[in-house]
Every structure is written in C-alpha cells, then in structure tokens.
Amino acid sequence: MQHAATAGHIELPTSTGLNSRKLLMWLFLASDCLFFGPLITTYLIYRGRSPVGPYPHEVFDIPYTSVSAFVLLMSSLAMVLALAAIQRGDVRGLRIWLLATAGLGLVFLGGQFYEFNTFFHHDGLSLSKNIFGSSFFVLTGFHGAHVTIGVIWLLSLFAGSMRGMLHQGNSLNVEIAGLYWHFVDVVWIVIFTVVYLIPAPLPH
Amino acid sequence: MATIAAVLRRPTSPTGVWAWITTVDHKRIGVLYLVTAFTFFLIGGLEAMAMRTQLMRADNSVVSASVFSQLFTMHALTMIFLGVMPLSAAFFNFIVPLQIGARDVAFPRLNALSYWVFLFGGILLNLGWFTGGAADAGWFAYANLTERTYTPSHGMDFYVLGLLVLGVSSLAAALNFIITIINLRAPGMTLMRMPVFIWMTLVTSFLLVFAFPVITVGLFQLLFDRFFGTNFFNVAGGGDVIMWQHLFWVFGHPEVYILILPAMGIVSEVLPAFSRKPLFGYPFVVFSGVVIGFMGWGVWAHHMFTTGMGPVADAVFSVTTMLIAVPTGVKIFNWLGTLWGGSLDLKTPMLFALGFVFLFIIGGLSGVSHASPPADLQQQDTYYIVAHIHYVLFGGSIFGIFAGLYYWFPKMTNRLLDEGVGKLNFWLMFIGMNMAFAPMHWYGLQGMPRRIYTYPSGMGWDGWNLVSTIGGYILAVGILVFVYNVFSSLRRGRVAGDDPWDGRTLEWAIPSPPPHYNFAEIPVVHGRDAFWEQKYGAGHGEGAQTPMHRPVAGGSYEAHADIHMPSPSYWPIVVSFGLLLLALGVVYGLAPVMLLGLPFNVTSLLGVGIIFIGIYGWSIEPVA
Numbered sequence: 042m043q044h045a046a047t048a049g050h051i052e053l054p055t056s057t058g059l060n061s062r063k064l065l066m067w068l069f070l071a072s073d074c075l076f077f078g079p080l081i082t083t084y085l086i087y088r089g090r091s092p093v094g095p096y097p098h099e100v101f102d103i104p105y106t107s108v109s110a111f112v113l114l115m116s117s118l119a120m121v122l123a124l125a126a127i128q129r130g131d132v133r134g135l136r137i138w139l140l141a142t143a144g145l146g147l148v149f150l151g152g153q154f155y156e157f158n159t160f161f162h163h164d165g166l167s168l169s170k171n172i173f174g175s176s177f178f179v180l181t182g183f184h185g186a187h188v189t190i191g192v193i194w195l196l197s198l199f200a201g202s203m204r205g206m207l208h209q210g211n212s213l214n215v216e217i218a219g220l221y222w223h224f225v226d227v228v229w230i231v232i233f234t235v236v237y238l239i240p241a242p243l244p245h
Numbered sequence: 246m247a248t249i250a251a252v253l254r255r256p257t258s259p260t261g262v263w264a265w266i267t268t269v270d271h272k273r274i275g276v277l278y279l280v281t282a283f284t285f286f287l288i289g290g291l292e293a294m295a296m297r298t299q300l301m302r303a304d305n306s307v308v309s310a311s312v313f314s315q316l317f318t319m320h321a322l323t324m325i326f327l328g329v330m331p332l333s334a335a336f337f338n339f340i341v342p343l344q345i346g347a348r349d350v351a352f353p354r355l356n357a358l359s360y361w362v363f364l365f366g367g368i369l370l371n372l373g374w375f376t377g378g379a380a381d382a383g384w385f386a387y388a389n390l391t392e393r394t395y396t397p398s399h400g401m402d403f404y405v406l407g408l409l410v411l412g413v414s415s416l417a418a419a420l421n422f423i424i425t426i427i428n429l430r431a432p433g434m435t436l437m438r439m440p441v442f443i444w445m446t447l448v449t450s451f452l453l454v455f456a457f458p459v460i461t462v463g464l465f466q467l468l469f470d471r472f473f474g475t476n477f478f479n480v481a482g483g484g485d486v487i488m489w490q491h492l493f494w495v496f497g498h499p500e501v502y503i504l505i506l507p508a509m510g511i512v513s514e515v516l517p518a519f520s521r522k523p524l525f526g527y528p529f530v531v532f533s534g535v536v537i538g539f540m541g542w543g544v545w546a547h548h549m550f551t552t553g554m555g556p557v558a559d560a561v562f563s564v565t566t567m568l569i570a571v572p573t574g575v576k577i578f579n580w581l582g583t584l585w586g587g588s589l590d591l592k593t594p595m596l597f598a599l600g601f602v603f604l605f606i607i608g609g610l611s612g613v614s615h616a617s618p619p620a621d622l623q624q625q626d627t628y629y630i631v632a633h634i635h636y637v638l639f640g641g642s643i644f645g646i647f648a649g650l651y652y653w654f655p656k657m658t659n660r661l662l663d664e665g666v667g668k669l670n671f672w673l674m675f676i677g678m679n680m681a682f683a684p685m686h687w688y689g690l691q692g693m694p695r696r697i698y699t700y701p702s703g704m705g706w707d708g709w710n711l712v713s714t715i716g717g718y719i720l721a722v723g724i725l726v727f728v729y730n731v732f733s734s735l736r737r738g739r740v741a742g743d744d745p746w747d748g749r750t751l752e753w754a755i756p757s758p759p760p761h762y763n764f765a766e767i768p769v770v771h772g773r774d775a776f777w778e779q780k781y782g783a784g785h786g787e788g789a790q791t792p793m794h795r796p797v798a799g800g801s802y803e804a805h806a807d808i809h810m811p812s813p814s815y816w817p818i819v820v821s822f823g824l825l826l827l828a829l830g831v832v833y834g835l836a837p838v839m840l841l842g843l844p845f846n847v848t849s850l851l852g853v854g855i856i857f858i859g860i861y862g863w864s865i866e867p868v869a
Contacts, residue, residue, distance in 0.1 A: 169474035172483035
C-alpha cells in the first residue's frame with residue numbers, strides 16, 4: 042500500500058530504530074510466503090493425479106524456462122545496482138537500472154505468456170483440462186501477477202525519478218520496492234525447482 | 246507539481262459526514278468499527294432468533310429447509326467475520342495507541358482502508374440475501390458441495406468474494422497493529438511492560454498475518470473452480486475434497502484464537518482494575534498467550550478426525566489439542582490468582598469478566614473432550630459441538646467484548662453506562678446464554694445433529710429445545726437492554742471524568758474522550774501498570790492508597806494546534822470502492838471481454854482502474 046511515497050516524507054523515530062515502512066514490507070512478504078506455500082503444496086499434491094493428460098513431462102521445455110528464470114535472476118542484479126546508485130546519489134544510474142530491472146521483468150512475463158500460449162494451443166493444456174493444468178496455471182499465474190505488479194511499481198519509481206522525486210535522502214522508496222522484487226525472484230527459484238526440475242510421478 | 250498538489254488537496258473539515266468518511270484518526274476509525282460491527286452483530290442475532298424459533302418445537306415450519314441453511318451459514322459468517330473480529334478490531338483501534346502512549350497507529354491511512362474494506366466486504370457477503378439466496382453450505386463450506394454443480398446460487402460466490410475482500414481488511418489491519426506495537430511504544434515501555442491487552446493484540450495480529458493467506462489460497466481455488474472450470478475440488482478431474490478441509494482449518498483453527506485472544510486481553514485488563522491488584526503472574530499470562538499463538542498452528546486436523554486420516558495423524562493431533570489446553574489453563578489460574586485476596590468491586594465490567602472466566606472454563610473443558618478421536622467421532626456434527634463453540638465464542642469472546650464495552654465506554658464518550666441497567670443486562674445475558682446453550686450439550690450427546698431445519702417429535706429433544714429457544718429470547722432481551730443502556734447513557738449518563746475506575750494503564754491518564762492528538766506530551770514509562778505507578782508510586786501494587794499526586798502524564802490539555810497529526814484522506818475509501826467493484830464484476834462476469842486469453846469484464850476492469858488511481862493518489866498526495 043505504501044507506494045513510492047512523496048519526497049520529504051517525515052520519518053519519526055521508532056521504538057526499535059527500524060523504519061516502519063520497511064518493516065511493513067518484510068511482514069507483508071512473510072505473509073506472502075504463506076500464500077505461495079499452499080499454492081506450491083497444492084501443486085505438489087496434485088501434479089501426479091491427473092486422470093487425463095497432458096502430463097508435466099510432456100509439456101515442460103526446461104531449457105526454455107531456464108533462460109527465462111535466468112532473465113528474472115539477472116533483474117535482481119539490476120535492482121541491486123539501482124539501489125546502490127541512488128544510495129550514492131546517482132539519479133542517472135538509478136534510472137538506467139530501474140528501466141533494466143523492469144525491462145528484464147517484462148521479458149520474463151513475455152516468456153511466461155509465450156509458454157502459457159504454447160501449452161494451451163500446442164499441447165492442449167488448459168485451466169480446466171486436468172488437475173495438473175489447474176494447479177500449474179494458478180500457481181505460476183499468481184507469480185506472474187506478482188511480477189506484473191512489481192514491473193508497474195518499478196516503472197512508477199522510474200517516472201517519479203524523471204520528475205525529480207527520488208534522491209539520496211529517500212532511497213528507502215527504492216529499497217522497499219527492491220525487497221518486494223527480490224522476494225518475487227526467490228519465489229520463482231522455488232517454483233522453478235519444485236515445479237519444473239523435480240520430475241513428477243507418472244499417473245497411476 | 247502545483248496543479249497536482251491542488252487536485253490532491255487533502256480534506257480539512259473537522260466535523261460532518263465527510264470528516265468521518267475521510268478520517269484517519271484511530272479513535273474515529275475505532276468508533277466506526279464498533280458501530281458497524283455491532284450492527285452486524287444484531288443482524289447475526291436476528292438470524293439466530295429465526296433459527297431458534299424454527300427449532301422451538303418438533304416439525305415446525307417457520308422457515309423452509311433452504312432458508313434455514315442460509316440462516317445457519319450466514320449467522321456463523323456474520324458473527325465471526327463481521328461481529329467478533331471487527332468488535333475486537335474496534336478495541337485495537339481505539340485502545341492500542343492509547344495504552345502504548347502513541348498519537349496514532351503506524352499507518353493511519355492504511356487503518357482507514359482496513360475499515361472501509363471491512364464495511365464493503367461485509368456488504369458483499371450479505372448481498373446473497375437480495376440476489377436469490379445467501380451462502381448456504383455452512384461457514385466452513387466443505388467441498389465439493391460448494392462447486393457450481395451443487396450450489397449454483399450467487400450466495401456461494403458472495404461467500405468466496407466476501408471472504409477474500411475481508412481478508413484484505415484483516416491483513417492490512419494486522420500488519421498495521423504489529424508495526425504500531427513494535428515501533429510506536431512510548432519511551433520506557435519495554436515489551437514486558439506492555440499491558441496484556443497489547444500483547445494479545447500482537448499475538449492475534451501475527452495469527453491473522455499468517456492465517457489469512459492460507460484461506461485466501463483455498464478461496465481462490467474455489468473461485469477458479471466455480472468460475473473457470475478448474476478441478477481443485479472436482480473429484481472426477483482428479484481433485485481432492487479433503488484438500489479444502491486442510492486449507493480451511495489451517496486457517497480456521499488459528500482463527501479460533503484470533504477470536505478469543507483479544508477477549509482474554511480485555512479480561513486481563515478488567516480483572517486487575519476491579520480487584521485493585523496487579524495481574525497475577527504477568528509473564529505467565531503473556532507467554533501462555535504467545536504459546537497458544539504458536540501451538541494454534543498444530544491442532545487444525547482435530548476438526549477432521551472423521552475423515553479417516555489414520556491412527557498416526559489422529560494421535561498427533563489429539564495430543565497437540567490436549568496440550569494447547571495447558572497454556573489456556575495457566576491463564577485461568579492466573580486470573581483466579583488475580584482475584585484472590587483482591588478487594589473486588591463487582592461493577593458491570595467486572596461481572597462480564599467473571600462471566601467470561603466461568604463460561605470459558607466450561608467451553609474449554611468441552612473442547613478438551615473433542616480432543617479424543619473416539620469421543621469426537623460421537624460428537625462430530627451434533628449439537629454438542631454447537632454448545633462448545635457458543636460457550637467459547639459467546640461465553641468467551643462476546644462476554645469479554647462486553648466487559649471491554651462497559652470498561653472503555655467512559656473513555657470513548659466521557660459517560661458511564663448505567664450500573665443498574667448494566668447489571669440487568671449482564672444477568673439477562675448470563676442466564677439466557679446458559680439456558681440457550683447448556684441444554685445443547687444434552688441433546689447433542691443424545692444425537693441431535695446440528696444444521697437440521699426440523700426434527701420429529703419423540704426423540705427426547707423437544708423439551709430441551711424449547712428451553713434453548715426461551716434462553717435465546719432472554720439473551721436477545723439482554724442485548725436490547727444493552728442497546729437501551731448505550732442510548733440512554735449517552736444522553737443522561739453520569740459524567741465519567743478521565744479515570745472513573747482508578748485505572749492502571751495509560752489510556753486513563755488522558756481526558757475522556759481523548760483529544761485528537763491523544764497525549765499532549767508523550768509519557769515516559771517506568772514500569773508495568775504505568776499510570777498506577779504515576780498515581781501511587783512504585784512498589785505499592787496492592788490495595789488502594791491515597792493518590793500521592795494527581796498525574797501529570799498528559800501535561801496540559803489546552804489548545805494544542807502545534808501538535809501535527811496526519812490529515813484526512815479520500816484515498817482509502819476510493820481504493821476500497823475499487824476493490825468492491827472488482828469483486829462484484831467477478832460475480833456478475835457476464836459477457837466478459839477477452840484479454841490476454843482471460844475473460845475480464847467491464848466492472849472488474851473499472852474496479853482495477855479505480856484501485857490504481859486510488860493507490861497513485863495515495864502515494865503522491867501531499868504529506869500535510
């Protein structure tokens with residue numbers, strides 16, 4: 042909720058010395074873990090239970106998804122560089138790396154869109170086709186929604202920086218967006234490992 | 246920038262409707278929560294009265310089977326999500342900043358958002374009544390009864406969307422209160438000096454933060470099943486109906502503690518104040534609350550003994566369930582220890598707190614009896630379960646909340662609720678509640694199933710059902726007496742002053758009702774029961790002495806225009822309204838527009854647009 046806050050936001054001293062908005066993001070992310078947890082669990086329980094195909098091993102293209110996973114991981118590097126830039130007051134560097142982060146995020150989303158499209162039109166896997174499709178699309182779809190929100194957030198920060206609203210003194214705005222972005226990345230590492238890399242049992 | 250600033254000018258009027266709609270003051274939001282939640286509580290009560298009237302005698306036909314199903318579903322949902330939880334939230338809002346010596350919560354606008362999302366979510370949940378039938382699959386809505394095939398009505402859709410929206414409200418509020426308590430304490434108020442009510446708010450908020458995402462996943466899966474033909478709970482498609490039960494109860498059992506811990510916090514404030522003693526064994530009460538918070542995650546499957554989980558799971562959940570009774574028992578003994586040797590003042594808040602202890606012991610004991618799987622197999626889905634939950638949720642939560650209402654009403658309004666009417670209120674509720682719910686133990690164990698809309702004569706249930714119904718009516722009269730007490734006391738009640746109960750905590754150090762900035766000077770805390778210590782000095786915990794000096798905690802309460810408080814904001818209600826439209830669009834997603842291969846519709850898109858505009862307005866509106 043605490044979006045790219047206004048320049049000159051007054052930060053009062055706190056009991057712990059920790060910034061309240063940063064703490065809010067950490068707590069929200071902890072809560073979000075409990076959102077992805079059941080989604081991943083559902084997938085793991087359901088993936089070998091489809092009475093009809095297509096089955097996971099028939100549709101996954103591991104090399105392709107590895108590339109898009111790599112792209113998303115690199116976006117985290119760009120995010121780190123964006124924060125480092127604004128923390129030393131380099132607004133130009135911030136703009137470049139924010140755009141790079143958002144751009145890599147968009148490439149990942151494009152890759153996911155292409156992948157969903159292939160599964161749907163080529164392999165005939167849809168939300169309602171079987172339980173594998175249901176749990177796969179809902180899990181990765183919610184992750185994609187998180188990435189989308191992140192991209193919008195990053196582009197908003199970029200727009201704010203173009204209007205001179207971000208500077209060394211309020212780099213926290215970038216840091217909090219970064220926390221969210223890194224979290225979404227980490228979740229993808231888990232999803233990529235347990236959904237794509239660990240082979241699913243064949244249906245009995 | 247200048248033009249944008251002009252468009253985003255923040256509202257300024259201190260009174261009138263707009264002042265309430267745009268308020269970010271935790272005390273006003275607390276009052277909004279209180280009035281709204283109490284209204285929903287009355288609606289839930291009417292639903293209960295309709296059911297009790299139907300069950301008054303055998304083969305009755307006041308309501309149909311279909312309406313009865315809607316009544317018991319909506320009664321539970323209303324009481325849990327729109328009654329007890331937001332009534333607790335009302336106290337969180339009004340009392341937490343006052344007790345920790347803060348001027349507001351950490352995120353005042355987020356706090357306003359929580360309220361408006363709660364209000365719209367509550368309306369959404371109830372919309373089914375006006376659109377062909379409310380939700381009717383029970384409050385835990387077991388799959389696959391909830392699939393479109395078996396429950397085609399919109400009531401179930403409103404169940405899904407309503408609870409999702411209410412989840413947003415609970416999550417936002419819980420995050421806000423955790424950070425408020427962690428970060429906004431007055432100097433010197435260490436964690437172990439916090440009032441127990443603050444501790445219980447903290448534990449409850451953590452439970453909310455971690456429990457709601459789990460039910461959110463279950464609700465989304467149900468939503469996808471109903472709207473997009475997925476197979477999560479569709480057995481033919483490979484889905485598993487037990488999956489829903491696990492997701493629901495992993496949320497649902499911590500939810501039980503979300504409902505009871507705030508009441509335990511209130512009682513832990515009221516008992517010492519009216520025993521004129523500090524709380525006995527403060528660290529034990531605090532840590533047993535924390536332990537309940539942790540252990541609450543390991544007991545969910547005791548709701549599922551009849552699903553055939555196997556002996557290992559049954560044994561594990563049986564043991565954890567019995568164990569969680571231990572910290573609860575610790576609390577009870579500490580409350581009794583607080584009473585022991587105190588100079589008890591049996592004013593109405595104290596009566597309700599004592600009623601809480603008495604009734605919660607009964608509810609707790611019947612709860613332990615469900616922990617044994619063989620016993621539970623006999624009790625499952627009988628009125629014995631109904632008896633148990635009403636002893637813990639009505640005898641527990643609601644009595645605790647009423648203790649809080651009588652205790653803090655003077656702080657909120659500067660008027661005391663009338664004592665005579667209050668005692669009548671208490672005794673009507675106490676007698677009514679025991680008449681209504683105690684017999685349910687007997688006819689439950691005699692085999693009367695819950696959720697049946699009628700029963701034949703000659704099962705041995707007739708007489709006790711009549712007693713329950715009469716008790717229910719007495720209870721209802723008790724609630725009406727309370728409503729009368731509020732209205733008459735607001736007009737003619739005795740003026741309370743700052744500290745009518747000779748209180749122990751910081752909220753009593755400031756004027757009633759508190760000024761919008763709460764504390765003229767932020768107090769410095771030197772011990773537990775901070776205000777008591779200010780009045781009577783350290784080391785004089787027991788018994789009443791003459792005040793050494795009148796407190797100076799607040800400093801002077803003349804005009805304090807110099808204290809800067811956050812300005813009101815339009816954006817919380819804008820974002821909430823967008824969320825309402827988004828949810829409505831999902832239910833009435835007729836003629837969807839295809840976008841990225843997914844069906845969207847104009848209403849939902851409009852809702853998303855409003856949410857976005859709201860968040861942008863929120864983030865760039867001027868700080869002043």
